[in-house]
Amino acid sequence: MWKKKPISGLKAGGRLKIILAIIIFSAIVLFHELGHFLLAKKNGIVVTEFSLGMGPRLVSTVKGGTRYSLKLLPLGGSCAMLGEDMEDDRPGTFNAASVWGRIAVVAAGPVFNFILAFVLSVIMVSLAGYDPAEVLDVKTESSAEKAGLQTGDVITEYEGYTIDLSRDLYLYTYFNPAQEDKTVHMTVDRDGQEINLAFKPDVSVRYLLGFNRSDASSMEVESLIQGMPLEEAGLQAGDVITSINGVKVADGDEYQAYIDEHPLSDEPVQITYERNGLEYDATITPREYRTPDLGFSYNAGYQKTTGMAVLKYSAYEVKYLIRSTIMSLKELITGHLGIKDLSGPVGVVDAIGTTYEQSKKEGTLAVWVNMIYMAIFLSANLGVMNLLPIPALDGGRLIFLVIEAVRKKPVNRQVEGMVHFAGLMLLMLLMVVVMYNDLLKIF
Template identity: 75%
Template sequence: MRFVIAVIIFSVVILIHELGHFLLAKKNHIEVLEFSLGMGPRIISTVKGGTRYSVKLFPLGGSCAMAGEDAEDDSPGTFNSAPVWGRIAVVAAGPIFNFLLAFVLSVIIVGCMGYDPATVLEVTQNSAAEKAGLKKGDVITEYQGYHIDLGKDLYVYSYLNELKEGDTIRLKVKRDGKEQEISYKPDVNVRYLLGFNRSDVNSMTVESLIKGMPLEEAGLEAGDVITKINGVEVPDGKAYEKYIEEHPLSKEPVTITYERNGLEYEAEITPREYRTPVSGFGYNTYSEKTSGFNVLKYGAVEVKYMIRTTILSLKELVTGHLGMKDLSGPVGVVDAIGDTYEQSKSEGTLMIWMNLLNMAVLLSANLGVMNLLPLPALDGGRLVFLVAEAIRRKPVNRQVEGMIHFAGLMLLMALMVIVMYNDILKIF
């Protein structure tokens, strides 16, 4: 069932994208040779009004094939015979329809669940945030110069732009209908760590070691089982947490006893200081009900959030903060939708629908943004040539354009193979 639901959502998002191209092509009297859902051989096909409508074997993807679209043909009814602004409208319609779909679905979600204002829920007592004047109930509208509409705006920006010691936190908040500016240096939380990750919270088995931290330097390995700290037995995660609570780690050395292959070893290590800047406040990430015009307003805000998040993620990818392993293709998307469905079943039917619609919004907005990137073979790349034609009042050499798009398509296919391979590795 999870696979079927995932494929349906993915197919609807693709279908709406291609429908945008199709409707604007018809509007501009461009002959559409085939409108299809899926890839590969046809399993269902019919011809009506000169257009073949098909459903193909593999339900991921789709196309709107127009006459003369990839040729130098400009005879009546072909893509190139249409006015340049008509062709721009045809190409741009796909991404625009994705944004429209995202908006309609977001309105449904906001109407049912509400939205999440970035309201300050708590301010740490005696913190730098409190001393700077931040108060419970303030609504954050800007963080580090980044406009905040929703609590998840702040969450995503903070996640992708980690706070560093010495930074200045700059906020704009709305209080009693008035906007105020607040700035302060964050407090620093100082902890001492051993530097290991457990296989689960109840286990003392070392799953992995943090590079450059004490346990790694002492020679421990993944699979070792920590049994004692300073001679005190820690048979499970609960006992370990209790020991750390009663005997907080400091810069004083500790003796770690561990087992490897049935043999017991000891290592004396000095915990490493770990400093974490903290903002000093907590904020809302849960939905509040709204009604009337606000449903439309925050439906649009939700789409804006999805678009900005996609752009921020692309920026992190270009700057190297995210890597190829963080990308997902059709296989990864279908798996993520399936996981969302499975995880939502325990929360009831309404939450299943809301979470799946939210995935559809994310996917549709993401597809719209990605297709508008000015890269060969994508809608954005084609728009670059069409806008150049509109400015120059004559087309760019179509043979050159075709070669550029073909090269872009080959690179895109290579990227898709890599991403699909990564998706499969993640699943298995």
């Protein structure tokens, strides 16, 4: 159980997780803001302050008309430009620059995030390699085998979706599971030859009672699957199943032995369960559960590469992360994912800490590779999120600038300022909700 402790009471491991997260966050934000800074200078815009962090200044210095600051809260940063949010067209102000110059300044932040992600990917691919979508096994007599799929084939396209890495295939099939009656179209590379395949998935049929156990060795019902037989029979979380058709199932091993010897079917079975020290019986009919089966397995490991291939697969790495972010956003918009699935700074710190702890068991190289991967993921993610056409974000500012470029005159500055302010307030509210969800998940 979590207990309140002062920061000074944190274990060394806990402090290290936070330090790692701060370093990774700071590097990503710094590079993002550096993009804005360099392009602002290039276009003759005065940068009044370049800061890392938020809140009160800890230290700062002024050089060349720009104040460089390190602030108290190590999350975020800013590149404040003269006249950025005002109707000010004096020389050196943001609005005095050409519209295309301002577009370059605003777009530079996300672009620099993608550049950072690529540079880090080169390091990671050099150390760990890449994960080709190579077919490792094809089930005998499966539809995939009959269609001509062979072990060693490398999948390059699945349902029109380009596959560069095995994670591309995993990502696509995760959001778009195979359907029983829908033909799957694939393209594979076989010894340099491109081969097109088409087949319908096989179907795995199981009969289920519809419950989840607290662990594999227990027969305690942790949760019930909605609309499945046990829920309809009135069982509740916390009930303990003690026998099936009169055969005792004292633990998970006995339950599995019974299922192996007497596979569930559409025939009714009698379940005995215990609740508050009393035993109850229920006669239920297991429910058929059909699972489409593609009939093959594919590689999930990494293999080394050298030379120009490192650059190619580094680009694929960034491409994959950008696509995964966009696909996740699409699922969020369509309602397949919810606010509870989002993570903010607190959730990311926890993820970095968890990854670090797991990587330690595998050695120093694994720690470096996984920390670099987290930085690549966050940098690419930040780049995509900042390009969303949401007020207050770089993408929202770009929308107004593109409109200005098309109309040959700017949108009313006051209206634009109000829109960005409203967007900022909504983003802050979302941040609070996401942070609250992160804390609930952790504690």
